[in-house]
Amino acid sequence: MISALLYLQYHSVKNRLLMRFKRLRQPKYLLGxxxxxxxxxxxxxxHLFRTRxxxxxxxxxxxxxxxxxxxxxxxxxxxxxxxARWIVPNQRAALGFTEAEVASLFPAPLSRxxxxxxxxxxSQTAILLTALLLTLVSNRLGGPNWxxxxxxxxxLSTLNLHFLGSSFAxxxxxxxxxxNWQRRVGTLVIVVALAAAVVVWARRTVPGxxxxxxxxxxxxxxxxxxxxxxxxxxxxxYPFRLVVRPYLAPNPAAFLSAVMPALLLMLLHYVWVxxxxxAFEEASLEASQKMxxxxxxxxxxxxxxxxxxxxxxxxxxxxxxxxxxxxxxLWKNLLSAGQAFTLRLWILLVATAAAAAMGLGxxxxxxxxxxxxxxxxxxxxLWFLVFGPQFLRQDFRQDLPSADILKLYPLRGWQIVLxxxxxxxxxxxxxxxxxxxxxxxxxxxxxxxxxxxMTLASALGAAVIxxxxxxxxxxxxxxxxxxxxxxxxxxxEGPHGIEATGQRLIFMLGQQLAFVVALVPAAGFFIGALxxxxxxxxxxxxxxxxxxxxxxxxxxxxxxxxxxxGWLFERxxxxxxxxx
Numbered sequence: 339m340i341s342a343l344l345y346l347q348y349h350s351v352k353n354r355l356l357m358r359f360k361r362l363r364q365p366k367y368l369l370g371x372x373x374x375x376x377x378x379x380x381x382x383x384x385h386l387f388r389t390r391x392x393x394x395x396x397x398x399x400x401x402x403x404x405x406x407x408x409x410x411x412x413x414x415x416x417x418x419x420x421x422a423r424w425i426v427p428n429q430r431a432a433l434g435f436t437e438a439e440v441a442s443l444f445p446a447p448l449s450r451x452x453x454x455x456x457x458x459x460x461s462q463t464a465i466l467l468t469a470l471l472l473t474l475v476s477n478r479l480g481g482p483n484w485x486x487x488x489x490x491x492x493x494l495s496t497l498n499l500h501f502l503g504s505s506f507a508x509x510x511x512x513x514x515x516x517x518n519w520q521r522r523v524g525t526l527v528i529v530v531a532l533a534a535a536v537v538v539w540a541r542r543t544v545p546g547x548x549x550x551x552x553x554x555x556x557x558x559x560x561x562x563x564x565x566x567x568x569x570x571x572x573x574x575x576y577p578f579r580l581v582v583r584p585y586l587a588p589n590p591a592a593f594l595s596a597v598m599p600a601l602l603l604m605l606l607h608y609v610w611v612x613x614x615x616x617a618f619e620e621a622s623l624e625a626s627q628k629m630x631x632x633x634x635x636x637x638x639x640x641x642x643x644x645x646x647x648x649x650x651x652x653x654x655x656x657x658x659x660x661x662x663x664x665x666x667x668l669w670k671n672l673l674s675a676g677q678a679f680t681l682r683l684w685i686l687l688v689a690t691a692a693a694a695a696m697g698l699g700x701x702x703x704x705x706x707x708x709x710x711x712x713x714x715x716x717x718x719x720l721w722f723l724v725f726g727p728q729f730l731r732q733d734f735r736q737d738l739p740s741a742d743i744l745k746l747y748p749l750r751g752w753q754i755v756l757x758x759x760x761x762x763x764x765x766x767x768x769x770x771x772x773x774x775x776x777x778x779x780x781x782x783x784x785x786x787x788x789x790x791x792m793t794l795a796s797a798l799g800a801a802v803i804x805x806x807x808x809x810x811x812x813x814x815x816x817x818x819x820x821x822x823x824x825x826x827x828x829x830x831e832g833p834h835g836i837e838a839t840g841q842r843l844i845f846m847l848g849q850q851l852a853f854v855v856a857l858v859p860a861a862g863f864f865i866g867a868l869x870x871x872x873x874x875x876x877x878x879x880x881x882x883x884x885x886x887x888x889x890x891x892x893x894x895x896x897x898x899x900x901x902x903x904g905w906l907f908e909r910x911x912x913x914x915x916x917x918x
Contacts, residue, residue: 344459346456347456347459347460347463351463369844370844373843373844374843377843403563404559405586405588406563406567407559407562407563407566408586409579409582409583409586410562410563410566410567410575410579411562411566412578412579412582412585412586413575413576413578413579413581413582414566414575414578416493416497416578416581416582417574417575417578419497420497420500420504420578421525421529423500423501423504424504424508424521424525425522425525425526450615450616451612454502454611454612455612457502458498458499458502458608458611461498462495465491465494465495465498466491468490468494469487469490469491469494470487472486472490473486473487473490476490482590482593485584485585485587485590485593486585488584488593488597489584489585489586489587489593490585492581492584492585492597492600492601492604493581493582493585495604496581496600496603496604496607499604499607499608499610499611500607502611503607503610503611503614506611506614506616507614508521509616510614510616532570532574535569535570536565536568536569536570536571536574538569539568539569539570539571577603580596580599580600580603581600581603583596583599583600584596584597584600653669653673654669654672654673655669655672657669663747663749663753663754663757664753664756664757664760665757666757667754667756667757667758667760667761668757668760668761668764671732671733671736671757671758671760671761671762672732672761672764672765674732674736675730675732675761675765709780709781711776711780712776712777712778712779712780712781713777713781715773715774715776715777715780716773716777716781718773719770719773719774719777719800719804722766722769722770722773723766723770723804723807723808723811724850726762726766726769726808726811727762727766727808727811727812727814727815727849728815728846730761730762730765730766730812731762732761732762732765733758733759733761733762733812733816734755734758734816734819734820734907735815735816735819737758738819738823741907741910744907750904751903751904751905751906751907751908752900752901752903752904753904754904754907755816755900755903755904755907756900758816759809759812759813759816759900759903762808762812763805763808763809763812766808766811766812767804767805767808770804770808771801771804774797774800774801774804777797778793778794778797781793782794791878792877792878792881794878795877795878795879795881795882796881798881798882798885799881799882799884799885799886800885802882802885802886802889803885803888803889803892805889806889806892806893806896807857807892809892809893809896810853810856810892810895810896810899811853813896813899813900813903814849814852814853814856815845815849816903817852817899817902817903817906818845818848818849820903820906820907820910821906822845823910856892856895859891859895860888860889860891860892860895861888863887863888863891864884864885864887864888865884867880867883867884867887867888868880868881868884871883871884
């Protein structure tokens with residue numbers, strides 16, 4: 339029976355790869371495959387067979403004490419992941435099968451252990467690919483590639499076995515009358531007891547942490563090493579350190595001595611999973627039906643609500659019977675974004691941001707951390723400006739499969755476009771203003787960077803110009819969607835692989851180039867207004883006024899973009915796009 343499962347898995351992978359190669363005949367996939375292949379080569383594979391500067395790698399260049407600290411931190415992360423798996427889930431054990439696999443394997447003369455073996459065998463494909471990707475990433479630090487690859491495989495395989503075994507254990511507890519809340523309370527009691535024991539032991543044996551030590555990295559690492567090696571902490575973290583230790587082995591000899599305990603621990607997990615006689619067929623059948631519903635929803639374009647039971651949501655604001663049509667589309671897209679984007683919540687967040695800035699200033703002001711934390715918040719603003727539009731997709735990237743319905747609305751094209759791009763613009767602007775309040779509050783208290791008045795003037799100028807920048811940044815990917823819908827992935831069933839990665843890279847580079855070009859006129863007007871107004875006014879007034887001028891230029895560009903996108907949407911024909 340194992341040979342039949344191996345045969346099935348082999349041909350599944352083979353057919354998937356053949357389909358990937360066959361679609362390279364199409365130019366849109368071939369070009370994406372070339373770009374994606376070049377990206378993976380220059381970023382990953384050219385570092386695969388060499389180490390930096392001839393060094394043995396990160397682990398070999400690290401001191402034994404630091405290596406033990408990193409091992410303890412990795413073990414702590416694994417412990418948190420395992421505890422979350424025991425506390426959070428509330429479903430019965432369900433192995434992931436497709437409807438075709440349920441129809442062919444469940445009636446077959448195959449035992450439960452055989453089904454578990456099939457699931458474990460299938461999971462190895464994803465684990466091996468993930469281990470390869472993580473090896474390519476971690477190889478940039480140097481070190482033997484095979485140690486990193488086997489180390490990642492051991493970590494991921496052990497976690498996969500433990501998660502599967504924990505789901506079986508939760509099902510057994512439910513069958514014995516122990517509810518989910520009882521299980522959670524029991525787990526939390528054990529966790530709190532262990533944490534309290536570590537804290538009490540640390541307070542008796544480890545000196546308290548002085549905030550001035552945060553400025554010294556070596557002192558901070560020493561303190562963390564002491565905390566993680568006091569009381570019951572080493573005993574709690576020991577099995578997790580066994581899993582992490584092979585990856586951090588500095589040389590082959592250390593790896594061979596560390597890999598045997600890790601393999602033994604993984605073997606014990608395997609025996610635990612195989613010997614768990616749990617009825618998972620009914621839950622797996624229900625899970626496969628939910629997955630089929632999700633796939634059907636993906637094909638219909640409603641991927642956000644796929645497989646979810648309809649339930650009432652609090653609206654972001656009250657929608658009046660009459661008003662601008664764009665506001666109705668904004669209301670709809672904010673509603674689809676979830677409960678995190680309501681006016682009441684953002685008012686609360688703004689007040690929290692101001693209080694947090696004041697509190698952090700009072701706490702870390704004497705240690706000189708206010709400027710550093712303020713600059714970190716400012717860097718996050720820039721990060722959201724560049725990458726935020728790629729994640730906030732409550733626009734045509736969500737509603738493109740329903741373009742035929744949008745065309746039925748008695749609205750002009752630019753009105754629909756305005757309503758579609760408003761939601762991600764509002765969300766992105768709210769996040770940035772939240773960070774801006776924190777950054778300004780911290781930098782005002784840290785006078786080492788600039789004067790408080792100049793800090794407030796710069797913050798006011800940024801607050802004026804950010805909404806227009808966000809609107810332009812959101813319009814560009816929407817223009818790409820309307821111009822190249824065949825490359826756009828409107829659902830999670832879209833193409834994957836190296837060629838899809840290349841398509842995304844082309845999209846991203848094109849969008850960033852278009853954004854930079856759109857900034858040139860506004861930057862020119864900002865510099866001109868800055869020099870002209872500086873002849874008559876102080877710099878603290880010139881910066882907000884020059885930012886207002888630049889915002890007006892960006893608003894004009896955004897209006898022209900809305901008109902262009904409206905024209906593209908009116909000419910858009912969904913039936914002619916075969917990929918959708």
